[in-house]
Amino acid sequence: MNARHLAALLCALIAALGLAGCGGGETRVETGNREQVLHWGNGTEPQELDPHIVTGMPEHYILIALLEGLVLKDPATLEPIPGVAERWEMSADGLVYTFHLRADARWSNGDPVTASDFAWSWQRALTPSLGNSYAYMYFAIRNAEAFATGKLADFGQVGVEVLDERTLRVTLDHPTPYFLQLLDHYSMFPVHRPTLEQYGDPYQRGSTWTRAGHFVGNGPFALDQWELNKVVVVSKSPTYWDAARVKLNAIHYYPVENVSTEERMFRAGQLHITASIPPDKIAVYRKEAPQLLHVEPYLGNYFYRLNTQVPQLADPRVRRALAMSIDREQIVEHVTQGGQQPAYTFTPPDTLGYTAPPGFAYDPEGARQLLAEAGYPNGQGFPPTELLYNTSEGHRKLAVAIQQMWKRELNIEITLNNQDWKVYLDNVDNGHYQIARAGWIGDYVDPNSFLDMWVTDGGNNRTGWGDPRYDALVLQCAPAALEREARYRCFRDAEALLLEAMPVIPIFFSTRNYLRQPGVRGLPANLLGYPLFKQVYLQVGDVQSDD
């Protein structure tokens, strides 16, 4: 290789990398504002865009743009508002819902959206071979669980009935006050049968019907482009029944996994809105650009599971001592710093009007006493115990802080152990842990979403704790109650039992913290972080942007 080649190579390289001419110009956000194109930080790459297969938030944000269920939610109040169904009736016993579909509901290829579309889609969603993790969202419907678990082969016996192409009747197993909320979950969205049948077996994974160019939806937006790990682009659908109200021309979803990258993209004007914000940046934004920072209460909590099969944790007094010696005010103020609320109950306050009374308080003195009663005065003789968490900076910080609090208040040594996500899951699932970090996000706004997981041997319990009284309250008392207050009373009693036994230590209630450009309008805060995209628009208000 001689010098001439080298020089040529250098030039080619510089040209290829395009060193020349960049910076300045219009940012993506500014262009977007002008053209009504929303640039949305979407966390991870969507696993799929099949509403009956996927399980995550990134998929959720795309699917609610592409598809629409019978009912929508008002983003301000989370109350049901008409979607594909223009109206509906509920029988007096709360078991039968009749939905009247609007005449102008259309698929993006122009086909009308009919009641049998829903019936077929739901049958598909429940078919075992598809492996739909969210099949349980249907289980309020009569016989849906039997069909989904393969005990019942005939979908005709499931409580879904097509009265005519514009009328769908659903019969429930037991009164379910939150049923209408579920209809807005993507697992209950309709899919376009001819498309699914064209691109493979509709009852198996691995179909390509969700690709751009194949996808047929009924939502306010249609799928334009889906580039792996790069972007998903949806654009305004002209066939949508409410297209006149849709103001955005397009939404670009970016799968930005790294929160720091996302923050930098936001700062450089590449994103209108982020999925989250690095915790350490919250204080900075709060001080320097509070108008960009959004801290919103969220339907989720952060807690530690205690494995009640471990000898030293089998004693509820020890478990309560551990819970009572954590200074949650300090933690939310100095460690998490994201506006979280200290948690002294398991269910977030005001979950659709439900608030449980605090089950305990920060009381180091009382904690020491309980620990002494349990046989470990001043922490003496307390066996070495390990706190397991999946690798993450936030979990680490919290664990280190709490480890120190337990040391200080109870004089017990807790060692920390972080593991990669799947190993952590495996260990927690199999009970190979002593104390393990966890979090929970409600599927719907109802205490049931937080409390039914603690029934004996529940799939998400994983603590080994169980109490027949609790099971009765959650599984029988609450479903049987016809009145909201009576139902909530069952839940309050159940939660009191839970907090007394303390198989889990609630730490704080989550917030959704993210960054948003000032021009993004029509996104009211709500507990679910739920956007109604047809109301969203971009307007760089009366204040002219600087520079």
Next chain:
Amino acid sequence: MLRFILHRLLQAIPVLLVVVTATFFLIRLAPGGPFSADKAVAPEVLHALEARYRLDQPLSAQYLSYLGDLLRGDFGPSFRYPGRSVDEMIFTGLPATAELGLYALLISLLLGTAAGVIAALRPNSAQDYVPMSAAMIGICLPSFLLGPLLILVFGIWLDWLPVSGWGNVPGDKLLPALTLAAGYTAYVARLSRGGMLEVLAQDYIRTARAKGLPEWLVVCKHGLRGGLIPVVAFAGPAFAGLLSGSFVVETIFQIPGLGRFYVQAAFNRDYTMIMGTTIFFAVLIVAFNLLADIAAVWLNPRLRQQYRKPAA
């Protein structure tokens, strides 16, 4: 030469077979399956998924059917991204990673060689220490640190270059390529310095000077070729290693590349994807080792007749 290449290609077959077999069984030993999730998955759902992906069969049967698929060129469907095949994902991610790797390699070769050559011209002087120390910084500044640092300076404070993306706007490839190149630059600089020191002491360099050639021509034309031989030996395996090495850079700069799949597949226990990327990586290693050997022969005419053995 042809025989040599054929020989090495033949050797590659058992290598790949061992890699496939070992990886196949190792990943199944790792705790946590592809479908485990935070929210408990219902047993019947799990059964349906396992049946779908043949995970309910005995391991040996799974292995044999996987080998069968492999022979037909089918890497199978991804478990994590059920709508996509592993083949498709590898070939979607490959161009960006290959391009990134190529740029990084070229940058590290250029900068590293430049530093090494400049340093070798006056060993143990400031002209040696300054460029070598600069190159060495690449090791102290791992990409998870250098990337954000470069973005901060050039993307945000100076606003010269985009902070993320790949091929969207001009200039967005420069920072990632530089970031990835940094670590390799130090190695290239050291290797080329050593190589050049040795070559510049050779008699034929004096011959070139005696011909009255200007110094740059002496160094670039007569010195560089021999001095770069150790660099070439390093560059082959290093380029193959860029696939897994580019994970961090791809994540930081939001590049739709293969490196992310390679690492995420392991985190997700996406068995078929792990297998696919690992096999791909193994092929790359074999190929680039071979290429490095061929390049060494190409660079060094003397080696061309070295393949001589005693006739037993």
Next chain:
Amino acid sequence: MTGDPLAQAERGVSLWRDAWLRLRRNRLAVAGGLMLILLCALALLTPWIAPYDYKAQDLALGAAPPSAAHWLGTDTLGRDLLTHVLWGGRISFAVGFVATAVALAIGVLYGTVAGYVGGRVDAVMMRLVDILYALPFMIFIILLMVIFGRNLVLLFLAIGAVEWLTMARIVRGQVQALKQQEFIEAAVSLGLSRWTIIRRHLIPNTLGPVIVYTTLTIPSVMLLEAFLSFLGLGIQPPASSWGLLISYGAETMEEYPWLLIFPGLALSLTLFSLNFLGDGLRDALDPRIAKD
């Protein structure tokens, strides 16, 4: 061999003493060596000289820039950074040196045998290296952790088990070149066994490149340790290491730059010291360089 004036001037000193003498005259190498000794001493003395208990936190204080009370500032949990850099140095030095030593031992031996024996044995051995290169590293680490549990020794082994591959390649190349030298043929004609030739004649002569590679490996091993810690194999909080401090510091480099700068400086200082010492050692130990 023509005009070689220095050779005459340098007569009369033995290799090792001469090496030591020349090393001492190499000011950079001496500075590097002294710095390493200082860092090692600090690491060893940490329990006595660290200004704070490494577990002590002051949540209300949070991340504070350097001050009289905390010379290097505090981290987001209000822990003294100087204390953590000192304790982290212990771990990083142990990991860096032990893991590299493991890699060195395996790599040098393996590479020498492959390079010297050559032929089919070499082919098989090098293909084995290819295989190990190709196996997914993360899965390997996760399995190690699952099978053997978590401890420091395992961490050293895991890192050593990865790093030796490159070392083996380098040494093999070196040995292949050495093998052609007449002194190896001389050793064969003396009737020495292969093992004796490898041990006494080959390995000592591969020192140069090995030293250089080693000085580059130690710092990268220190950073690799952080990655393994994220997978759960490494050390656990509240204990720390430079690798971990740097990766945490990188996350908050804008808000709390001191959390990145000081651990980063410590690592860089080590790298440069090692590098200068390594170069000095290599030059001092190579009689061929000694002549010009």
Next chain:
Amino acid sequence: MALLEVEDLSVWFHTRNGVVRAVEQVSFSVDAGETLAIVGESGSGKSVCCYSLLGLVPMPPGRIESGRARFAGRDLLRLAPRQLRAVRGNQIATICQDPMTCLNPFLSLGEQLMEPLLQHRKVSRRAARAQALELLEEVGIADAGRRFGAYPHEFSGGMRQRVMIAMALIAEPKLLIADEPTTALDVTIQAQILRLIAEIQARRNLGVIFVSHDLAVVADIADHILVMQDGRVVERGAPRTLFRDPQHPYTRKLLAASRRGRKAAPPPPQREPVIGIEGLRTWFSAPGGRTVKAVDDVSLTLYRNEILGVVGESGSGKSTLGRSILQLVKPTAGSVRLGGTELTRLNESALRPLRRHLQMIFQDPYASLNPRMSVFDALAEPLRYHRLASRRDVTAQVLALMDDVGLPRSAIRKYPHEFSGGQRQRIAIGRALATRPEVVVADEPVSALDVTIPAQILDLILALVARHNLSLIFISHDLSVVRYLCDRVLVLHRGKAVESGATEELWAAPQAAYTRELLAAAPRLD
């Protein structure tokens, strides 16, 4: 007015270990068409002296302390680098000792050949190529067009040196500096190259500075001779006067080294065979399925206390023959018997204990000693390994060996790099003797050594053969050395033994044509 006039040139090297005065106050001049020979051992400053004129001495550590070098009206020592570059390769060209190391192995010969032209003359590549081809024909390379793109390693040593000469001449310089241009070549080739230089010099009226360590080589070609020692000119004069009446003792020593006589001692009377070689063949497969017959059907018997010379040019297979006898290379066919044992049938582990009876002394004492083993280690290793010495008396035995080969006892802890070439060769000989061998193969043991050293080593070998009752196979390309040392001679040519016989008989009446050619080509001082 002379072409080049050098006055009072001093070049010193300022190293960390002090100042080395490589060239001290040297003056000389060269006229067009005239040849100046500078003769001396390595380290005498003869090369430094020439290269410093062209600024080719590395600076630092080198520094020109004083002097003038007038060439074409300018002082070379005071030219700016750019001006000096215009002189180099253009008006003053150089030929160096070993064309293998002086030609760039990575570039084709044609490319290297054209370089000076492209650099100094405004010519197109095409014109340069034409001129280069023409010149290649002139220096005697047939079929130049086809070989233009070949690489140095594809040429033989003599051919390479021809290319080197062509490269030096291509820009039509006025002065040629030839630094030991024939030292690395075989005798017959050496004669051709010397003739070539002389012809070209005459044709082009070149001034030539011919640097050599061998007075015999320069005898025929030099107009003036400069003898240098330790950086100083110790004697100068026309060859005839210098040879007839050398003034300085050093000159006399050099002359003695070039005028080696015949073997003094008569051949040993008793004829006890030690090693018998029958039909030995060592073939290598080369690329393209060819077979290189390095040793082809050689038979010989070596008797006790005898020195057998093996003579041949490079590539004749003499080294391979030596290595095949020692089983360092596995022969393809034939038999090698040591005592009653057939060595070719033994595998490596069976061979290992026998190896101590068969030892080798290598050509290059720099390469054949482990740079990281002290004299003690190098000599003690075989003693210990073969259990020839107990732990207690190993030091005594090492010291005895050192006495034997003439190494000072004080050097026992030193390392090879601290010794001169001759002393290193003594270490290597000591190592070979340590195992108390019966047969020693010495492969060109003195050809890498300086002028005055071989005599000492050869005398040492003679003494040791007698003292230890050795049988020695002495491989060499240098006929004078062989005649001085050997009882019998075997002439190898292309792997085959063309002639063998008692040394003086062979010298007196060579039978084979090849032997005659060989003997005729050897430079002589008389």
